[in-house]
Amino acid sequence: MKTIAKSRLNELLKALDKEYNILVPFKEESVSKFVPWQEGVDPYFEENTLLPPKDILFPQTEKMYGFKVKDKSVEIEELTQEKGQQIIFGLRSCDAYSIDCLDKVFLTKGYEDGFYRQKRENTLLWALACTKPQDSCFCESIGIDPREAVCADVQIYDLGEEWGFTARSAAGEELLQKLEGLFTDKDAEPLPVQGFSITVDMEGVPEKLANMFDHPLWEEVSRKCLGCAACTYLCPTCHCFDIAGSVKGGQGYKFRCWDSCMFSEYTRMAGGHNPRPSKKERVRNRFLHKLYYFVERYGQLLCTGCGRCLAKCPVNMDITAIIRKIKEAQQQ
Amino acid sequence: MNEISLQMREIARDLLSKNEVNLVLGWEKGSHWYKSAPLFINKVEDVDRLVFDEFCHNNLSKYLVDLAHHEAKVAIFVKGCDSRGINRLIQDNVIKREQVYVIGIPCRGLKDPDDAVGKKCGEPVKDAVKCQECRYPNPVVHDIMVGEQVNATARGQETAALIEKLEKMTQDERYNYWSRQFECCIRCYACRNVCPACSCRECIFDRAVPDWLGKANNLAENQFMHLTRAMHVAGRCIECGECERACPMNLPLMALNKKIIKDIEELFGENDAGIDPEKKPPLGHFELNDPEKFM
Amino acid sequence: MSIDNAWEPKILVFACNWCTYAGADLAGLSRLQYPANIRILRVPCSGRVNPQFVVRAFLKGIDGVLVAGCHPGDCHYTTGNYFTRRRFLLMKRLLEYMGLEPERFQTRWISGSEGPKFQQVVTELVQDIKALGPNRKLRDA
Numbered sequence: 179m180k181t182i183a184k185s186r187l188n189e190l191l192k193a194l195d196k197e198y199n200i201l202v203p204f205k206e207e208s209v210s211k212f213v214p215w216q217e218g219v220d221p222y223f224e225e226n227t228l229l230p231p232k233d234i235l236f237p238q239t240e241k242m243y244g245f246k247v248k249d250k251s252v253e254i255e256e257l258t259q260e261k262g263q264q265i266i267f268g269l270r271s272c273d274a275y276s277i278d279c280l281d282k283v284f285l286t287k288g289y290e291d292g293f294y295r296q297k298r299e300n301t302l303l304w305a306l307a308c309t310k311p312q313d314s315c316f317c318e319s320i321g322i323d324p325r326e327a328v329c330a331d332v333q334i335y336d337l338g339e340e341w342g343f344t345a346r347s348a349a350g351e352e353l354l355q356k357l358e359g360l361f362t363d364k365d366a367e368p369l370p371v372q373g374f375s376i377t378v379d380m381e382g383v384p385e386k387l388a389n390m391f392d393h394p395l396w397e398e399v400s401r402k403c404l405g406c407a408a409c410t411y412l413c414p415t416c417h418c419f420d421i422a423g424s425v426k427g428g429q430g431y432k433f434r435c436w437d438s439c440m441f442s443e444y445t446r447m448a449g450g451h452n453p454r455p456s457k458k459e460r461v462r463n464r465f466l467h468k469l470y471y472f473v474e475r476y477g478q479l480l481c482t483g484c485g486r487c488l489a490k491c492p493v494n495m496d497i498t499a500i501i502r503k504i505k506e507a508q509q510q
Numbered sequence: 511m512n513e514i515s516l517q518m519r520e521i522a523r524d525l526l527s528k529n530e531v532n533l534v535l536g537w538e539k540g541s542h543w544y545k546s547a548p549l550f551i552n553k554v555e556d557v558d559r560l561v562f563d564e565f566c567h568n569n570l571s572k573y574l575v576d577l578a579h580h581e582a583k584v585a586i587f588v589k590g591c592d593s594r595g596i597n598r599l600i601q602d603n604v605i606k607r608e609q610v611y612v613i614g615i616p617c618r619g620l621k622d623p624d625d626a627v628g629k630k631c632g633e634p635v636k637d638a639v640k641c642q643e644c645r646y647p648n649p650v651v652h653d654i655m656v657g658e659q660v661n662a663t664a665r666g667q668e669t670a671a672l673i674e675k676l677e678k679m680t681q682d683e684r685y686n687y688w689s690r691q692f693e694c695c696i697r698c699y700a701c702r703n704v705c706p707a708c709s710c711r712e713c714i715f716d717r718a719v720p721d722w723l724g725k726a727n728n729l730a731e732n733q734f735m736h737l738t739r740a741m742h743v744a745g746r747c748i749e750c751g752e753c754e755r756a757c758p759m760n761l762p763l764m765a766l767n768k769k770i771i772k773d774i775e776e777l778f779g780e781n782d783a784g785i786d787p788e789k790k791p792p793l794g795h796f797e798l799n800d801p802e803k804f805m
Numbered sequence: 806m807s808i809d810n811a812w813e814p815k816i817l818v819f820a821c822n823w824c825t826y827a828g829a830d831l832a833g834l835s836r837l838q839y840p841a842n843i844r845i846l847r848v849p850c851s852g853r854v855n856p857q858f859v860v861r862a863f864l865k866g867i868d869g870v871l872v873a874g875c876h877p878g879d880c881h882y883t884t885g886n887y888f889t890r891r892r893f894l895l896m897k898r899l900l901e902y903m904g905l906e907p908e909r910f911q912t913r914w915i916s917g918s919e920g921p922k923f924q925q926v927v928t929e930l931v932q933d934i935k936a937l938g939p940n941r942k943l944r945d946a
Contacts, residue, residue, distance in 0.1 A: 209759055239727045402550065406756075411758075422726070492755070492756035493568055496547075728945075734857070737943075742856070773895055777894055
C-alpha cells in the first residue's frame with residue numbers, strides 16, 4: 179500500500195491540483211458537502227457529507243442550450259461548460275455505489291445522457307474506506323462494503339496516523355505511479371470498521387414487493403409524510419429532473435433541474451389529471467422505486483444505506499422500518 | 511415524562527374504545543433514542559406506542575389540514591406551541607373546533623436532536639433553539655390537560671441575539687449574510703410543508719400557471735421563495751420553530767419570522783397569533799389610526 | 806465597475822385605478838413634465854398588490870418600486886388601502902432587513918386630483934434611485 183502521513187495530505191492535494199480539479203468534503207457551520215479544493219481548505223473526514231456528491235456529475239440546475247431568434251430562424255448555442263479533469267476525493271462506499279447507479283441510469287439501456295457523460299468521463303473517484311459508521315448508516319445491510327467502494331479508481335484507507343492508497347483501476351494505478359515520490363510503500367492494515375447501530379434484513383424484499391402494489395401497508399406508512407423533497411434532494415441516488423426554459427424577449431435558454439417525486443404536482447399532467455393524487459401513491463412509488471423497480475431494471479438496489487433520508491426527514495420516515503414492515507407483511 | 515406517556519395511552523385507549531374519535535394523533539419513538547415521530551392511531555392495540563419525551567418536536571396540528579374532511583372526530587395531542595396551530599387553523603376556517611378533541615400537554619422544553627447525534631442515551635443534550643424563547647408552554651386550547659402547568663422560562667436567546675446583531679449591521683452586510691444563507695437552500699420546501707400557517711389549498715410555489723417559481727436553484731429564486739413565504743405567513747406565525755428545525759441545511763428561518771413578529775408588535779400592538787381564535791390576524795384587519803410613517 | 810452615464814433606472818409604479826392612475830392622468834393633461842423612467846401598472850386597488858409582486862419586480866430587473874393608492878378613508882372599495890398600509894409598512898421593514906436600500910421601495914397616497922403630487926413623487930423617486938445606481942440585489946442571474 180502507498181502511504182503518506184496525514185499531516186502531509188496538503189502536499190498530495192497540491193500535486194494533484196496541478197492537473198485536476200479536486201473536490202473534497204468540507205464542513206461549514208453545520209453543513210458538509212463537496213467543494214473544490216484550494217490552499218486553505220481543510221477537508222473534513224470525520225463524517226459523511228450531508229450533501230451527496232451527485233451534484234458534481236448531475237448539478238441541481240444545469241443550462242443545456244441557449245436559443246436566439248434570428249429573422250425567421252432560431253440559432254442554438256451549446257451552453258454546457260466543459261468540465262476539465264476532476265477527482266472526487268474522499269467519497270464513501272455508499273456514495274461511490276450511488277455513482278454506479280447513476281451511471282446505469284444515464285449511460286446504459288440505449289440512451290447516453292451527454293451532459294452526464296462529459297463530466298463522468300473526466301472524473302476519477304478516490305473513495306475513502308469508512309471506520310466508524312454514523313448513527314444512521316446501514317450500507318452493510320444493503321450489501322455494500324464500507325471498506326471497498328465499487329467503481330473506485332483509488333481506494334483510500336485510514337491507517338491512524340497515515341492515509342493509505344491502493345489503485346483499483348488502470349487510471350488510478352497510473353496516477354499513483356506519477357506521484358510515486360510522495361508515498362512510502364509499506365504493508366499496512368487498515369483500521370477496522372466499527373459496528374453498525376442499524377441493521378436490516380434485505381433478503382427477499384424486492385421479490386416480495388413485486389406483489390405488494392395494492393397492500394394496505396402503504397396507507398399506514400405514508401400518513402406522516404409531509405410531502406417535502408428533503409429525502410430526495412439529500413439522497414445520493416435520486417435522479418429525477420424537470421426541464422424548463424427561461425425566455426426573455428427573443429432569446430433564452432433551456433435548463434434542467436432536480437425535481438422530486440414527493441411533490442404533489444410531480445405527476446400532474448396538462449389536462450389536470452394526476453395519477454398519483456395523494457401521499458400514499460407518492461410514498462409507495464418512492465419505496466418501490468428504491469427497492470423493487472430498480473432491481474427489476476438494473477439488477478441492484480437504488481438505496482445505498484447512507485441514512486441521510488432518515489437522519490434529516492422532519493418526521494423521521496425510516497426506510498429500514500418500512501423494510502421491516504414489508505418483511506412482516508401478510509401477503510394479500 | 512414517563513407518567514405523561516402512560517396517561518396519554520389511557521386517554522387514547524378510552525377515546526378509541528368508546529368510539530368518541532376514530533383517529534388519534536400523537537408521537538412514538540423513531541429510528542433513534544433522540545428521534546420521536548408522529549403517530550396515527552386508529553386501532554386500540556396501537557395506543558401503547560404513544561410516548562411523550564424531549565424529542566417530540568413535530569407540530570401535529572399541521573396534519574389537521576389534510577384531515578379537514580375526516581368523517582369523524584380526531585383526537586390530537588398538543589404542546590403549548592402546537593395548540594396555537596389549532597387556533598390558527600380554526601381562524602383560517604380550515605377546521606372547526608368541534609372536529610378535534612384536543613389533549614394538551616404542558617411542555618418543559620425540548621432537546622436538540624442534531625446535538626444528540628452520536629451520543630448515547632443519558633448523555634447531556636443541548637436545549638432546542640426553538641424552545642429557548644418559549645412564551646406559551648401551556649396549551650392555549652384543550653379539552654383535557656395531561657400534566658401540571660408550567661411556568662414560561664427563558665432558556666437563552668439565540669434567535670433574539672441574532673436578530674439584534676443583524677439589525678445593527680449595515681445594509682450590505684445584512685444582504686451578504688442572508689445571501690450566504692439562501693445560497694445553501696436546496697428548495698426542498700420542508701419549511702413550508704411542516705408549517706401550520708401554510709394551509710393554502712394550492713401553494714403559490716406549486717402553481718404552473720402563473721409560473722411564479724420554477725425548480726431551478728439559484729440565489730434569486732431562493733430569496734424570492736423565502737421573502738414571499740415570510741410575508742405570506744406574517745402575522746400568522748405561531749413561533750413553533752418547526753421550519754428551522756425541519757430545514758436540512760439549518761437556515762435561520764426563525765430570525766426572519768421572529769423579526770416580522772417583532773415589527774408587528776412594534777407597529778400594531780400586541781398580536782400573538784393563535785392565542786385567541788376570535789381575534790383576526792394582524793394583516794387581516796386594520797385600525798383607523800394605524801401608523802403611516804412613510805406615506 | 807463604472808456605471809454607464811447613459812443608465813436610466815427602471816421604476817415600476819403600482820397605481821390604483823381610482824386615485825393614483827387618475828392623478829397620473831391629470832398630471833399628463835396638465836402638461837406636467839415628469840421623468841419617463843416609470844412604468845405604470847394599473848391595479849383596481851392598492852390592496853391588490855401582493856408582496857410577491859414587489860419581490861418579483863426586483864428579481865426581473867426593476868431598480869425601484871412605488872405602490873401608490875387612495876388616501877385612507879377615500880378608498881373606492883372602502884377599506885382596501887387600510888390593508889395596504891399595514892402590509893407594506895411591514896414589507897418595507899422586511900426588505901430593509903434583507904439588506905435592500907430603503908429608498909428602492911416606497912409607498913405613497915396620491916389622489917385623483919393630485920396631479921402635481923404625482924409629478925413630484927415620481928421626480929423625487931427617480932432622483933433617489935439614480936443616486937443609488939442600478940439594483941444588483943434580489944436580481945435574477
